[in-house]
Amino acid sequence: MTDDLTLHAHLVGRQGSRADLNTPVLVLDVDALDRNIGAMASLAASHGVGLRPHAKTHKSVDIARRQLAAGAAGVCCAKIGEAEVLAEGGVTGILITSPVAAPRAVERLAVLAGKAEGLMAVIDHPAVAARIDAALGTRLDVIIDIDPGIARTGVASPEAAVALAEAVAKLPNLHYRGVQFYCGRQQHIEAYADRRAAIEERTGYLQTVIAALTDAGHSPEIVTGSGTGTHRIDLDLGVFTELQAGSYVFMDKQYLDCDLTGDGAVPFEISLGVDARVVSANHSGLVTIDAGYKSLSTDGGVAVVRRGAPETAFFAFMGDEHAALIAPGIGDELVPGDPVTLTVPHCDPTVNLYDHYHVVEGETLVAIWPVSARGRAR
Numbered sequence: 001m002t003d004d005l006t007l008h009a010h011l012v013g014r015q016g017s018r019a020d021l022n023t024p025v026l027v028l029d030v031d032a033l034d035r036n037i038g039a040m041a042s043l044a045a046s047h048g049v050g051l052r053p054h055a056k057t058h059k060s061v062d063i064a065r066r067q068l069a070a071g072a073a074g075v076c077c078a079k080i081g082e083a084e085v086l087a088e089g090g091v092t093g094i095l096i097t098s099p100v101a102a103p104r105a106v107e108r109l110a111v112l113a114g115k116a117e118g119l120m121a122v123i124d125h126p127a128v129a130a131r132i133d134a135a136l137g138t139r140l141d142v143i144i145d146i147d148p149g150i151a152r153t154g155v156a157s158p159e160a161a162v163a164l165a166e167a168v169a170k171l172p173n174l175h176y177r178g179v180q181f182y183c184g185r186q187q188h189i190e191a192y193a194d195r196r197a198a199i200e201e202r203t204g205y206l207q208t209v210i211a212a213l214t215d216a217g218h219s220p221e222i223v224t225g226s227g228t229g230t231h232r233i234d235l236d237l238g239v240f241t242e243l244q245a246g247s248y249v250f251m252d253k254q255y256l257d258c259d260l261t262g263d264g265a266v267p268f269e270i271s272l273g274v275d276a277r278v279v280s281a282n283h284s285g286l287v288t289i290d291a292g293y294k295s296l297s298t299d300g301g302v303a304v305v306r307r308g309a310p311e312t313a314f315f316a317f318m319g320d321e322h323a324a325l326i327a328p329g330i331g332d333e334l335v336p337g338d339p340v341t342l343t344v345p346h347c348d349p350t351v352n353l354y355d356h357y358h359v360v361e362g363e364t365l366v367a368i369w370p371v372s373a374r375g376r377a378r
Contacts, residue, residue, distance in 0.1 A: 003355065004025075004355055004356040004358070004368055005356075005368060007022050008021060008022070008025075008358065008365065008368060009368065011365045012365050012366060012367060012368065013364070013365075013366065014364065014365070015363075015364055016363045016364060017363075017364055017365040018275070018358075018360050018363045018364065018365055019339065019363065021275060021358060021365065023275050023276050023277045023290055023291070023339070024274055024275065024276045024290055024291040024295040025274070025275050025354075025358050026272070026273075026274060026350075026351065026353075026354040026356070026357055026358060026371075027272070027273050027274065027275050027341070027357075027358050027360055028250075028271060028272055028357040028358065028359050028360065028369075029269075029270075029271045029272075029273075029360055029361075030271075030359045030360065030361060030366065030367075031361060032269040032270065032271035033063070033066070033249055033250075033271040034066065035269060036248055036249050036250075036251070036268045036269055036271060037066055037067055037070045037249060038070055039248075039267065039268060040053070040231070040243075040245060040248050040249075040268070041067075041070040041071045041072065043231075043235070044235070044242075044243055045071060047235045047238075049235060049240060049241060049242060049243060050072075050073045050241060050242035050243070051067075051071065051072045051073060051242060051243050051245075052072060052073050052074050052075060052076055052093065052095055052224060052242050052243070052244055053067050053072055053075055053076065053243075053244065053245055053246050053248075053249070054075070054076040054077075054078070054097070054227075054244045054245065054246030055075040055076060055077050055082060055086060055091075055246070055373070056076070056077065056078040056079075056082065056246060056348055057246035057247050057249060057250065057347060057348050057351070058246075058249060058250070058351060058371075059082060059085075059351060059352065059371050059372060059373035059374055059376070060357065060369060060370070060371060060372050060373075061085070061086055061089030061090070061091060061370075061372045062357075062369040062370075062372075063249065063369075064086055064089070064091045065089075065090070065091065067249075068091065068092070068093075072093075073093050073242060074091075074092060074093015074094055074095060074118055075091060075093065075094055075095075076094070076095045076096075076097045076244050076246070077094055077095070077096050077097065077373075078096075078097055078098050079096070079098060079376060079377055079378060080096060080100050080105050080108050080109055080112070080378070081373065081376030081377065081378055082373040082376045083096050083112060083116070083119070084108065084112060084376070085372050085373040085376055086372065086373060087112060087115070087116040087119070089372060092116070092117040092118045093117070093118040094116060094118065094119050094120070095119075095120045095121070095122070095143065095180075095224065095244075096109070096119075096120070096121040096122065097122055097145075097180060097182070097244070098122065098153060099121075099122055099123060099124050099125070099128060099145065099153055100121055100128075100132070101125075101128045101131075103131075105378070106128075106131055106132055106135050107135055109121060109132060109135070109140075110132070110135040110136050110137065113136060113137075113138055113139075113140045114137060114138050119140065119141070120140070120141040120142065120143055120177060121140060121141075121142055121143070122142065122143045122144070122145040122153075122180050123142050123143070123144060123145065123164065123168070123174075124144065124145040124147075124153055124154050124155050124164070125164070126163070126164055126167040129142070129164065129167055129168055129171060129174060130167070130171065132173075132174065133171040133172065133173045133174050136173040136174075138173070139173055139174070139175055140173060140174055140175065141174075141175045141176075141177045142168060142174050142175065142176060142177065143177055143178050143179060143180045143222060143224060144161055144164055144165060144168075144176070144178070144179045144180070144220075145179075145180045146161060146179050146180065146181045146206065146209055148181055148182060148183045148184075148185075148202055148205075148206075149183075149185075149202065149205075150184065150185055152184075154180075154181075158208055158209045158211075158212035158213075159212070161179070161209050161212060161213055162212050162213055162216045162218065165213055165216065165218035166216070166218070169218075176218060177220070177221050177222050178220035178221050178222030178223055178224065178241070179206075179209065179210065179213070179220045179222070179223055179224070180224050180225055181202075181206045181209075181223070181224075181225040181240075182225045182226070182227065182244060183198075183199060183202050183225070183226075183227070183230065184227070186198045186199055186202065186229065186230060187227045187228065187229030187230060188229055188254050188255070188257075188258060189229070189258070190257050190258050190259065191259060192258075192259040192260070192261070192262040193262075195229065195230060195233065195258070196233050196262075199230050199233045199234065199237070200233075200237065203234075203237050203239055206223075206239060207239060210223065210239075221241075222241055222242060223239060223240050223241045223242070224240065224241065224242045224243075224244055225240055225243075225244055226240050226243040226244055226245060227243075227244060227245050227246070227247075228245045228246065228247040228248045228255055228260070228268075229255060229258055229260065231243055231245045231248070231260075232260060232261055232262070232267075246348070247347055247348070248267075248268045249268075249271065250270070250271050250272035250344075250347040250351075251266075251268050251269065251270045251271065251272070251343075251347070252272070252300065252343065252344050252345060252346055252347040252350075253300060253301060253302075253303065253304055253343055253344065253345045253346075254300045254301070254345065254346055256270070256343070270306065270343055272344060272347055272350075272351075273306055273341045273342055273343060273344065274291055274295055274296060274303070274341070274342045274344055274350070275339060275340070275341050275342075275358075276289040276290050276291035276295070276323075276339070276340050276341075276342060277289060277290055277336075277337060277338065277339055277340065278334050278335065278336050278337065278338045278340065279322070279336055280336060281331045281334050281335055281336055282331065283331045284328075284329060284330075284331045284332055285326060285327065285328055285329070285330060285331060286324050286325070286326050286330065286331055287309070287324070287325050287330050287331050287334050288318065288322050288323070288324055289322065289323050289324075289325060289340055290321065290322065291303075291322075291323055291342065292317055292318060292319050292320050292321045292322045292323050293317060293319065293320045294320050294321060294353065295350075295353060296317075296323075296342070296344055296345060296350055296353075297344065297345055297346045297348075297349035297350040297353070298317070298345070299345070299346055299349060300344075300345035300346030301345045301346075302315040302316070302317065302345055303315050303323070303342040303343060303344055303345055304342065304343045305325065305340060305341075305342060305343075306341045306342060306343045307340070307341045308334075308338060308339050308340035308341055309325050309327070309330060309333075309334060309338075309340050310327045310330060310333075312327060313325040313326060313327040313330055314326040314327065315342070325340065351371055351374075352371070352374055352375065354371055354374070355370065355371055355374060356368050356369060356370055356371060357369040357370075357371065
């Protein structure tokens with residue numbers, strides 16, 4: 001049995017060693033990563049807004065530490081399992097953004113609350129709030145999750161938000177801090193004007209919830225949400241006190257297809273890719289590479305070529321292990337063994353397919369970082 005460390009540890013620090021990586025492999029340009037982290041941190045700070053980036057994107061203790069060092073107030077985690085791993089790695093200020101409701105998960109949350117500095121969790125139902133309160137041996141800060149209109153999680157009305165805040169006020173171990181409002185459906189609207197119009201409408205609804213809570217004596221200290229797709233718009237509207245953007249650290253095809261700024265500028269660099277190789281080139285208009293369904297997420301369209309082959313080449317999945325790159329004459333230009341770098345369709349689930357990041361500076365492998373919370377979906 002081999003793993004990334006067995007295959008590649010000897011390449012760390014060797015000049016040009018990226019070329020010797022076994023493929024397919026998840027590759028991270030650390031310089032671009034750090035520039036992205038710094039750019040978002042500076043932007044949020046310039047607006048007087050906090051940053052609590054979503055770690056479901058990277059699932060990495062190493063990357064979370066870099067975000068905290070750049071000024072983030074903490075990170076978000078989608079599930080209790082992610083939070084446990086990151087807290088064990090010394091990451092502080094974790095907000096669990098999905099309701100923790102299952103009895104065993106509530107028990108784990110109570111344990112984590114006793115040792116994770118700055119832990120917060122969202123709630124959206126009085127019965128679950130009472131269940132969490134009963135399990136706790138210490139105080140836990142909670143955020144009321146507000147449904148942005150997709151009926152996934154969150155209270156469904158201003159009145160429900162007030163009722164939940166009042167229920168929490170009667171529980172000895174829970175401390176209400178604010179609200180969460182994440183408009184996931186709007187993040188990938190490609191046209192800036194359409195995305196802004198959608199967010200302005202939803203922000204108007206959020207303001208009615210905040211007003212209802214304030215009138216009832218529960219003014220939220222924290223208003224958390226937003227994402228990479230809407231961060232500029234949300235900063236401009238000025239309602240959020242902190243941003244949960246996550247994918248900006250990597251950038252993927254879904255976000256590259258969006259006009260994030262309104263002027264066509266791309267404010268963040270592509271730092272993440274999958275390196276693959278041509279394994280067959282027996283047809284003039286097609287070559288086969290060694291990255292298929294097991295190497296790339298399928299929910300965000302298809303990957304695109306970044307280097308090593310014509311950028312206009314069409315990517316088509318050919319099964320678990322393979323994909324085709326299709327372009328006139330591509331099989332005459334490339335031969336088996338040639339490297340190709342792909343920009344991933346959707347970074348979050350693609351990262352979850354790998355055990356490690358292969359961290360590069362230029363063409364040199366400089367580190368191998370674990371995808372610390374890979375598979376921690378519960």
